[in-house]
Amino acid sequence: NAGVTQTPKFQVLKTGQSMTLQCAQDMNHEYMSWYRQDPGMGLRLIHYSVGAGITDQGEVPNGYNVSRSTTEDFPLRLLSAAPSQTSVYFCASSSYGYKDMSLAKNIQYFGAGTRLSVL
Amino acid sequence: QQQVKQSPQSLIVQKGGIPIINCAYENTAFDYFPWYQQFPGKGPALLIAIRPDVSEKKEGRFTISFNKSAKQFSLHIMDSQPGDSATYFCAASKEQGGKLIFGQGTELSVKP
Numbered sequence: 001n002a003g004v005t006q007t008p009k010f011q012v013l014k015t016g017q018s019m020t021l022q023c024a025q026d027m028n029h030e031y032m033s034w035y036r037q038d039p040g041m042g043l044r045l046i047h048y049s050v051g052a053g054i055t056d057q058g059e060v061p062n063g064y065n066v067s068r069s070t071t072e073d074f075p076l077r078l079l080s081a082a083p084s085q086t087s088v089y090f091c092a093s094s095s096y097g098y099k100d101m102s103l104a105k106n107i108q109y110f111g112a113g114t115r116l117s118v119l
Numbered sequence: 120q121q122q123v124k125q126s127p128q129s130l131i132v133q134k135g136g137i138p139i140i141n142c143a144y145e146n147t148a149f150d151y152f153p154w155y156q157q158f159p160g161k162g163p164a165l166l167i168a169i170r171p172d173v174s175e176k177k178e179g180r181f182t183i184s185f186n187k188s189a190k191q192f193s194l195h196i197m198d199s200q201p202g203d204s205a206t207y208f209c210a211a212s213k214e215q216g217g218k219l220i221f222g223q224g225t226e227l228s229v230k231p
């Protein structure tokens with residue numbers, strides 16, 4: 001039961017470098033999303049996907065790209081890293097689109113996070 | 120704009136005390152209100168959730184109180200323990216399993 005797996009756990013980049021944060025889930029969830037967590041600001045949604053081939057922007061999408069070629073994977077790309085992107089990044093997944101009103105359904109599960117520093 | 124406002128930012132209580140964390144929302148289309156608990160170095164994990172058709176939901180020592188007319192909801196932790204020390208986030212969504220809008224977070228410390 002791996003759940004949501006994020007790699008790497010830590011990363012240091014120089015301004016202008018690019019990198020991809022990996023996220024994989026093994027629960028066959030349709031919905032996947034990326035958040036960033038900054039002190040005093042909670043978690044803010046970057047991008048999300050409701051299924052393979054479908055992505056959309058969240059609250060703070062600038063500077064980030066995503067794609068969803070499979071149900072399992074949802075990588076987040078930083079094309080040209082900036083110091084303002086120093087943050088902790090979390091990936092989450094859930095089942096989606098069910099009409100079951102039970103609160104036990106469609107829970108969002110989070111990965112352990114990637115701590116990114118951009119110098 | 121901040122659609123979900125959470126307070127206080129930090130909270131210190133003695134063991135056995137009842138910390139209360141408050142959240143207010145603006146969008147009346149929100150239909151699902153979860154609370155997440157996060158320990159240092161870990162991802163958030165769902166603690167308890169409520170829909171707006173009930174005014175209270177209790178699970179063990181954790182209770183959500185919900186006031187639909189005031190657009191406010193709160194988390195109460197009964198008989199708090201040092202192991203409850205964590206950061207707590209409220210959130211809101213228009214649909215379960217969909218986009219979550221989080222509050223700013225409350226760092227709770229329970230002293231022995």
